[in-house]
Amino acid sequence: MILLDALNWIAENQSTFFGAFRQHLVMCATSLAIGSAVAIPLGFAVAHSPRAAFAAVNLVGAFRAIPSLAILAAMLPILGIGFLPSVVALVVLAIPPMLLNTIAGVRGIDPAIIDAASGIGMGRRERLLQVELPLAVPPIVAGLKTASIQLIGGAALASFIGGGGLGDFINTGIAIMDMARLLVGAVPIALLAIATELLLSGVERLVKRQG
Incomplete structure (x- = not known):
């Protein structure tokens, strides 16, 4: 079974696999942090x-139309x-959903609330x-969730430009026609995306309830 072969490969090459896994997480976390630091303040501004x-x-809509591979x-x-x-x-990829959601969150605030505060x-x-x-936190969290999954x-x-990460296994699997090696990269990426979706969806619901 191909999946079993993939698991066996991971068991036999744990340092290689977890090194790539950490690299993948570091790339995503770094890109998300920088993207957030740019997109959220800019959205409020x-x-x-x-007109602005x-x-x-x-x-941002124009940037979203550009394929990820073209940006890389x-x-x-x-x-x-x-x-x-x-x-x-990846920062360029992360900024659009966060910026759009921040703008939508701020512009969606009832003007009467702002007038009352003034x-x-x-x-x-x-x-x-x-x-x-x-008041803008729920849409911002939704933007963070979208950006995280995209990242x-x-x-x-990023493997195509030497960034490393789990994409290396996918590229190697394609190059040598080894489906098990491809799954070594593809399955963890899918599971990581699902886990991120569930975690941030929970945070989003919690924020809405607190709001």
Whole structure:
């Protein structure tokens, strides 16, 4: 059985497998952290300006139409191969869903709530931290969930530019026509995506209940 062969390969090559697994997680976590640091503040910055929000949404929409592999390939002549260009490419992949959800979350706040906050003397910073941010958290978490799942799958393509990770097993399996080796990379990626979906869906539900 092919799956059993894959499990046997993992058992016999644990250091190689878990090294690639850690590399995959580090790429995804680093890209998500950088993407969040860019997308969420930017989303709050442009959400209050209809023109800026419109421009940001359309620009991000254009980026989302670009295939992940094309983004990775575009990094080659700029940054070469390895971990850094892989992370940069994945950051570009992670930003759109988080930015769009942040803008949607802020623009979806009832203006009467903002007016009430201003009416009781809250300054811009206080409104942001005490009113807008808490109310926008559920859409932001949804954006984080979408970005995380996209990154887990997209990171498999980083193997094409020397990023390492579980994608190496997929590429090797394709190259040598070894389905078991392909599954060594594909199955953990699928399980990781499912686990992330379940975890962040739980966080999303918890945030909505708390809200």
